[in-house]
Amino acid sequence: MATLCTYAATCPVFTTGLGPLPHLGIKYRRAYCRGGWSECARHLLADTVGSDSVPATLLPSQRNQIVEVVAHAVS
Numbered sequence: 404m405a406t407l408c409t410y411a412a413t414c415p416v417f418t419t420g421l422g423p424l425p426h427l428g429i430k431y432r433r434a435y436c437r438g439g440w441s442e443c444a445r446h447l448l449a450d451t452v453g454s455d456s457v458p459a460t461l462l463p464s465q466r467n468q469i470v471e472v473v474a475h476a477v478s
């Protein structure tokens with residue numbers, strides 16, 4: 404059985420479903436929040452630098468942008 408991401412209660416992708424883009428919100432919640440969270444860029448970044456440092460605009464599929472965000476957070 405799939406487990407819900409530990410950040411679901413506070414993550415905007417899960418709580419708002421991406422507002423004006425509900426089809427993407429459903430897609431991401433299915434693919435990441437309800438079981439595939441170990442592959443989520445937001446989850447990985449929250450574990451690394453804290454959930455408060457995760458940009459609201461970062462999408463679960465944008466793992467390629469994590470390095471840039473971490474570099475900015477530690478500079």
Ligand code: SF4
Pocket residue numbers: 408409410411412414415416417431432435436437439440443444445446449463
């Ligand atoms: S988008 Fe990522 S961090 Fe947010 S609830 Fe879903 S899996 Fe967790």
